[in-house]
Amino acid sequence: MVDVSERMWGRLAGAGAERRFRRGEVLLHQGDEPTHVALLLSGRVKVVLYPGEGSALLLAVRGPGEALGVMGVAGATDRSATVVALEVCVTRTLPAERFLALVREAGEEAVLLRNAMLRIREGEAWRAETASLPARLRVVRALLRLAVPVPGAPLEVPLGQAEIGQAVGLSRGVVAAELARLREARLVTTDTGRVVIDDQEGLRALAGTGQIGV
Incomplete structure (x- = not known):
């Protein structure tokens, strides 16, 4: 899942066929052949890796303006993760060959590669962070x-406690306890399947110190 330039986005969206997905529907399946790219026009999705044995690792949440499935198409490798709609989503879908042809014609290969590398580095940094931080900082x-x-x-995370746990390697109970502390500090509000961020600056300060109220 990587971005393309704004100029390229318009050309790609104009060439794609519209598709709609309901909440919970899968846009891309891990392990499938990279037959197409999906441009996300509206709605949000979650990106999940299934390492095996029933485990799941939530990698990211993506929103409008994302090109989904690009890394598999560019590398001619099977899908590396599953993409699931968190709400009603609208996409424009292009066959892999058409997508690559448009990118080549526009001279956008370097942009594609640079953004792909940035996403890989971001993922590696997050995994390293998750392995070393205490629970509170992981959740924040x-x-x-x-x-x-x-x-x-409002700014929100459209995920439940178990899904947030999948992103940071914590149990649902531990995530629930940390969210309760954040609610008490009036940094967030929680509801079924989502966390609303009420004080983004306060949350950022906490992310750096690990201490509520500092």
Whole structure:
């Protein structure tokens, strides 16, 4: 999942066929052949890796303006993760060959490669961070990382406690306890399947210190 330039986005979206997905529907399946790219016009999705034995690792939440499935198409490798709609999503879909042809014609190969490398490095940094930080900092930094802005709506993480746990390697109970502390500090509000960030600056300060109220 990587971005392309704004100029390229318009050309790609104009060439794609519209598709709609309901909440919970899978846009891309891990292990499938990279037959197409999906441009996310509206809605949010979660990106999940299934390492095996029933385990799941939540990698990211993506929003409008994302090109989904690019890394598999560019590398001619099977899908590396599953992408699931968190709400109603609208995409424009292009066959892999058409997508690559448009990118080549526009001279956008370097942009594609650079953004792909940035995403890989971001993922590696997050995994290293998750392995070394205490639970509170894992949860706080995950909330900041997974919150995708939507125009006209409060900043929120559209995930439940178990899903946040999948992102940071913690049990649902531990995540629930940390969210309760953040609620008491009036940094977040929780509801079924989502966490609203009420004080983004306060949460950022906590992400750096680990101490509530500092």
